[in-house]
Amino acid sequence: MPKQKKWEMSPEALILVAERFKILAEPVRLSILQALETGEKSVTDIANVVASTQPNVSKHLKMLQDAGLLARRQEGNTVYYSIADKSVFALCDAVCASVGKRLTKQMNSLNLTAPPQ
Numbered sequence: 001m002p003k004q005k006k007w008e009m010s011p012e013a014l015i016l017v018a019e020r021f022k023i024l025a026e027p028v029r030l031s032i033l034q035a036l037e038t039g040e041k042s043v044t045d046i047a048n049v050v051a052s053t054q055p056n057v058s059k060h061l062k063m064l065q066d067a068g069l070l071a072r073r074q075e076g077n078t079v080y081y082s083i084a085d086k087s088v089f090a091l092c093d094a095v096c097a098s099v100g101k102r103l104t105k106q107m108n109s110l111n112l113t114a115p116p117q
Contacts, residue, residue: 023067024088028052029060032081033069033088038074042083 035049047057071084
């Protein structure tokens with residue numbers, strides 16, 4: 001018996017999904033999301049955490065905000081960002097779990113063991 005599809009999307013909807021994945025395909029943006037997982041931070045704080053320049057971080061923050069993943073708040077001269085769409089963490093968890101399984105399988109096939117943590 002053939003497996004039933006869980007979802008069917010129009011070409012337009014698939015483009016929107018691809019755009020979301022494209023936004024998440026940059027390591028700096030993933031680092032920013034990781035930094036904001038614990039709560040709101042200023043642009044300066046985020047730049048320090050991700051070890052990048054403020055202009056570079058600002059560019060990525062704008063992209064994440066435009067994609068609906070981040071919320072922005074200004075207080076005086078300081079701009080703060082926070083996670084607006086927490087579902088991004090479920091997606092990241094799923095991908096990280098999959099990558100972890102793949103790496104474990106590769107290590108096992110090479111008879112390697114993970115270093116102690």
